[in-house]
Amino acid sequence: MQTRRGLLLGTLALALVRPGTAAAEAEDDFAAQANALVQPYARAGIFSGAIAVVRDGRVLFRQAYGLADREWSLPNTPETRFRIASLTKQFTAAAILKLGEAGRLDLDDPAARHVAGLPATWTPITLRMLLGHTAGLPNVTALLDYPVIARTARSAMEVVARLYREDLLFPAGSAQEYSNTGYILLAAIIERITGEPFDEALRSLVLAPAGLTATVDADPDAIVPRRAAGYQRSAGVWRNAVPVVAAAALGAGGLVSTIDDLAAWDRALLSGRVLAPESLAAMFRDGGHGYGLGWYLGRAYGQRLWSHGGFLNGFASIKDTYPDLGLSIVVLGNTETTPAQTLARRLGALALAAPVETGIVVPAPVIDRYAGYYRVGPRAVVALSRSGDRLVAQGTGLARLELTPESDRVFVSDNGIRIALDIEPDGRSTGLLFDTPGSARAGPRIDARTARRITARRLAWQVPR
Numbered sequence: 001m002q003t004r005r006g007l008l009l010g011t012l013a014l015a016l017v018r019p020g021t022a023a024a025e026a027e028d029d030f031a032a033q034a035n036a037l038v039q040p041y042a043r044a045g046i047f048s049g050a051i052a053v054v055r056d057g058r059v060l061f062r063q064a065y066g067l068a069d070r071e072w073s074l075p076n077t078p079e080t081r082f083r084i085a086s087l088t089k090q091f092t093a094a095a096i097l098k099l100g101e102a103g104r105l106d107l108d109d110p111a112a113r114h115v116a117g118l119p120a121t122w123t124p125i126t127l128r129m130l131l132g133h134t135a136g137l138p139n140v141t142a143l144l145d146y147p148v149i150a151r152t153a154r155s156a157m158e159v160v161a162r163l164y165r166e167d168l169l170f171p172a173g174s175a176q177e178y179s180n181t182g183y184i185l186l187a188a189i190i191e192r193i194t195g196e197p198f199d200e201a202l203r204s205l206v207l208a209p210a211g212l213t214a215t216v217d218a219d220p221d222a223i224v225p226r227r228a229a230g231y232q233r234s235a236g237v238w239r240n241a242v243p244v245v246a247a248a249a250l251g252a253g254g255l256v257s258t259i260d261d262l263a264a265w266d267r268a269l270l271s272g273r274v275l276a277p278e279s280l281a282a283m284f285r286d287g288g289h290g291y292g293l294g295w296y297l298g299r300a301y302g303q304r305l306w307s308h309g310g311f312l313n314g315f316a317s318i319k320d321t322y323p324d325l326g327l328s329i330v331v332l333g334n335t336e337t338t339p340a341q342t343l344a345r346r347l348g349a350l351a352l353a354a355p356v357e358t359g360i361v362v363p364a365p366v367i368d369r370y371a372g373y374y375r376v377g378p379r380a381v382v383a384l385s386r387s388g389d390r391l392v393a394q395g396t397g398l399a400r401l402e403l404t405p406e407s408d409r410v411f412v413s414d415n416g417i418r419i420a421l422d423i424e425p426d427g428r429s430t431g432l433l434f435d436t437p438g439s440a441r442a443g444p445r446i447d448a449r450t451a452r453r454i455t456a457r458r459l460a461w462q463v464p465r
Contacts, residue, residue: 187251230314
């Protein structure tokens with residue numbers, strides 16, 4: 001397989017400079033392999049969305065899966081618009097840098113210079129700190145009442161003001177912790193400086209210069225053509241995800257886009273069509289935490305990798321950019337079960353003829369929340385537990401399986417059995433999807449007493465008393 005992949009990669013490289021029959025066949029071969037990689041996730045219902053793999057502007061793979069609207073059975077297409085959640089941050093960062101180029105701000109300006117009334121303890125916080133998550137601001141999405149904020153907020157500053165009474169997590173600039181709050185505040189600063197709503201300012205500063213036409217504000221009250229609905233699973237069934245109002249994610253996760261626009265964004269940005277060289281260098285300069293301005297900076301498969309993922313009610317996304325190869329991989333999903341990073345890294349391995357590296361680690365306390373019993377049939381139960389740092393499954397007609405994480409809620413065994421957990425906003429698991437190569441089942445979480453009743457005298461293993 002590695003030999004075949006190596007030949008495939010070499011032919012694809014030649015295709016960029018010498019298109020021909022052999023190159024076209026290699027591209028078809030890559031597309032077939034990529035589709036075969038994604039299909040098990042789509043068939044199981046774990047992934048619904050669209051994917052693109054583009055190298056130097058040449059589309060190697062572009063396909064959609066699942067439903068954009070489950071109520072009307074409307075399929076996703078490559079032109080479907082998805083909420084991209086935190087991929088929004090790189091657009092916000094670019095807008096700030098553009099304003100800097102115009103002399104309207106400096107990255108080392110205190111945020112308080114542009115927004116009056118911030119708490120005194122926020123005085124040392126600069127725009128650069130907000131961009132790099134080193135300001136020490138608590139993450140508004142971690143607040144217990146964020147579900148209410150997400151449905152009722154009327155402005156970016158109304159969201160930010162909810163943090164005024166909270167202590168900073170650390171002295172500004174002394175450490176790093178990811179915070180959506182900082183990017184919501186940056187959106188408010190863009191509005192104050194330009195005198196325009198954030199979406200209009202973003203369009204003129206960034207989207208229009210990049211030639212993007214499908215990337216727009218994700219306001220759930222607006223009519224957005226070809227927009228996918230977002231879905232979550234609860235107790236074994238699909239449900240509409242609770243929408244997040246525009247103000248609650250402005251600057252941090254407030255855009256919808258398509259796989260084509262996001263791949264085009266990479267080309268426009270890295271070619272210098274959007275930002276001056278000095279701004280581009282600042283965006284991709286590691287601040288010491290593996291993060292630039294709106295991008296994670298690292299390595300994969302021996303190559304530099306600039307990336308960001310996103311997750312927001314009903315949606316999951318990622319864009320992996322290999323700048324030295326001109327390679328962009330975009331995964332956009334409209335289900336919360338989407339293992340976006342795993343899909344992107346596996347497609348990267350396929351494109352680069354390398355062993356798969358996903359880098360997914362799920363902390364033991366999270367796995368412990370998943371431990372329990374799940375009914376997947378009239379007389380069938382799956383029991384989950386933790387063994388060390390691994391999730392373990394056993395149950396009706398199922399030998400003991402140790403599972404490897406593909407996201408924080410999707411796990412796979414060596415023989416291809418996948419389990420996707422239904423997660424509530426507070427982290428509780430309420431059900432699962434249980435997928436084997438031959439079938440897929442789903443069901444709710446049940447208590448131990450019910451599990452013992454269902455499994456009595458039917459299994460070699462026993463539910464503990």
